[in-house]
Amino acid sequence: MKDTCENVHEMLSLYIDDMLTEAETKQVEKHLQTCQACRAEYVFLKSIVSTAQSMPKLTVDTAFHEKIMENVAQAAKESQKPKPARKNVWKLASGFAAAAAVVALSVISLNSLPGHPELTPKGQTEPIQSEAPQEATASETKDSSDTPKKGGKPAGTVQTPAAPTGSEPVLADEQVSPYVRAIPETQTDYPVVSYCFTEEGYQAAISILSGFDKDGEVYLVPDEQKDEIRAKLEAVSGYLEHEEMQLEDTGFLKIVLSKE
Amino acid sequence: MSESEYIALCQKGDMDAFNQLVLMYENKILNYCYRILGDRTDAEDATQEVFVKLYRFIGSFTGQSAFSTWLYKIASNVCLDLLRKNKRHKTETVSLHQQNTEGEEFMMYVEDGSPTPYEVAQKNEAQRALLDALEKLGEDQKKVIILRDIEGLSYEEIADITGTAPGTVKSRINRARKALKKLLEKDRELFLLS
Structure with a gap:
C-alpha cells in the first residue's frame, strides 16, 4: 500500500491494536515520524480509545450477587416441578417408550461421570427417584409422560402411585442436584x-x-x-x-x- | 481451580462452583449490559437474567468455544431482547428522528424529567462526550467499540461473540472509530488534554 496520508489513516485503527503486519507497522511508524498531520490524527484517535479503556466500571455489591444466586435457586426449584400436561393425549403412548429410554440414558450418562460414587451403586436399571414422590403421586395421570425426564418414576407406574418403599433407591438432596434435572436429555x-x-x-x-x-x-x-x-x-x-x-x-x- | 474445572463441576450440579463462576463474571457482564443498554436498572435486570440462563443452559456447553465468549453471546441476546421490548413499550413525549452512523433511522426518545441514561458519574468531560457519541453509532458499531475498547476483548473473541468473520470485525472497528472521531471532532481538545 502506498505511503500516502489517506492510506495511513486507514491503518491507524489496526496500528493502535497492534494488528498490522511487521512491514505495515514499520510503514506507518515511518510516516508518522515525518507527517505532523497524521501524527495529530493518530494522537486523537489513540486518546479516544484510551478514554474508552478507562471508562469507570460498575461493581456488583453483595446484595446483587446474592440476588443472582437466589434467582438461580428459584430456577432450580422450578425445574423440578412436573411439567404441565401435554395436550396431545395420544402422544402419551409413544412418550412412555421414549421416556423410559431417556431415563435409562440419563442414568447411564450420570454414572459415567467421574466422581459420582454415590450414584453408581444404584445401578443402571433403577430410575432416579424424584425427591418429592408425593408430588409425582398427585399428578401421576397428568404428568406421567414428563416426570421421567425429571428423573422421577418411569411412565409405566401411572396406574399405581409410586409410594417410596424401602427397596427403592432414594437419593438425598445433596446427591442428586437440581442441575442434573435441568440438563436436557439430548x-x-x-x-x-x-x-x-x-x-x-x-x-x-x-x-x-x-x-x-x-x-x-x-x-x-x-x-x-x-x-x-x-x-x-x-x-x-x-x-x-x-x-x-x-x-x-x-x-x-x-x-x-x-x-x- | 481452573475455570474449566469449575464449569465441569457446575455441569455435575455443584452450586459452590456455580457461585464461583458467577463471581468471576458478574462485573464484566453487568458492565457490558450497562454499556449496551445505557441504563443501570435495565443492566441489572439483564445481568440477573443472563446468570439464570447460564444455570439453565450450562449443561449444554460443550467447550468448543471459550466459555467467556459463550457467556457474552448470552448477554448480547438478553440485551437485544430487552432493547426490543423497550422499543415497543416506551411512551415518548418527544421523539426525534435521527440517522445514526450506519445510515439507519432511529428514534431518540426524550422523556420529560427523567434522568439521563448514564447515572454513573463520569470522571471527566471526555468520557461524557464519548458516551454521547457512542449512542449515535449504529448497533453493530456500538457493540464492537464496547467489546474492543471498553471490555478489552480480542478481535478473535469479538468475531466469535458477534458471529462475524474476523475481516468484518477489523473493518467494523475501523469504521466505528472513524465515526467516533468525526462525531468528537468538535471536542478534540477535551481528548488531547486528557
Whole structure:
C-alpha cells in the first residue's frame, strides 16, 4: 500500500491494536515520524480509545450477587416441578417408550461421570427417584409422560402411585442436584431460537418455515439460510420477541415457534 | 481451580462452583449490559437474567468455544431482547428522528424529567462526550467499540461473540472509530488534554 496520508489513516485503527503486519507497522511508524498531520490524527484517535479503556466500571455489591444466586435457586426449584400436561393425549403412548429410554440414558450418562460414587451403586436399571414422590403421586395421570425426564418414576407406574418403599433407591438432596434435572436429555433436541408471535404472525412464520425439515416441533434451517430466515421472521408483522441460545454449531439453526 | 474445572463441576450440579463462576463474571457482564443498554436498572435486570440462563443452559456447553465468549453471546441476546421490548413499550413525549452512523433511522426518545441514561458519574468531560457519541453509532458499531475498547476483548473473541468473520470485525472497528472521531471532532481538545 502506498505511503500516502489517506492510506495511513486507514491503518491507524489496526496500528493502535497492534494488528498490522511487521512491514505495515514499520510503514506507518515511518510516516508518522515525518507527517505532523497524521501524527495529530493518530494522537486523537489513540486518546479516544484510551478514554474508552478507562471508562469507570460498575461493581456488583453483595446484595446483587446474592440476588443472582437466589434467582438461580428459584430456577432450580422450578425445574423440578412436573411439567404441565401435554395436550396431545395420544402422544402419551409413544412418550412412555421414549421416556423410559431417556431415563435409562440419563442414568447411564450420570454414572459415567467421574466422581459420582454415590450414584453408581444404584445401578443402571433403577430410575432416579424424584425427591418429592408425593408430588409425582398427585399428578401421576397428568404428568406421567414428563416426570421421567425429571428423573422421577418411569411412565409405566401411572396406574399405581409410586409410594417410596424401602427397596427403592432414594437419593438425598445433596446427591442428586437440581442441575442434573435441568440438563436436557439430548443436545440435538435443544431448540436454539424460540420465536414468539401473535396468532397472525405465527401463521406467517409457519409459512416462511414451511419448506424446512422438522424434528418434532423444531425447524431445522441450514446454516447458509439462517440469516435470511432470521431476517424474514423478525420482519413479520406479528413478531413479538425471540429468545436465542447460541449453542455449538451443528450445521443447522433450530427454531421453535410459539404464540403470545 | 481452573475455570474449566469449575464449569465441569457446575455441569455435575455443584452450586459452590456455580457461585464461583458467577463471581468471576458478574462485573464484566453487568458492565457490558450497562454499556449496551445505557441504563443501570435495565443492566441489572439483564445481568440477573443472563446468570439464570447460564444455570439453565450450562449443561449444554460443550467447550468448543471459550466459555467467556459463550457467556457474552448470552448477554448480547438478553440485551437485544430487552432493547426490543423497550422499543415497543416506551411512551415518548418527544421523539426525534435521527440517522445514526450506519445510515439507519432511529428514534431518540426524550422523556420529560427523567434522568439521563448514564447515572454513573463520569470522571471527566471526555468520557461524557464519548458516551454521547457512542449512542449515535449504529448497533453493530456500538457493540464492537464496547467489546474492543471498553471490555478489552480480542478481535478473535469479538468475531466469535458477534458471529462475524474476523475481516468484518477489523473493518467494523475501523469504521466505528472513524465515526467516533468525526462525531468528537468538535471536542478534540477535551481528548488531547486528557
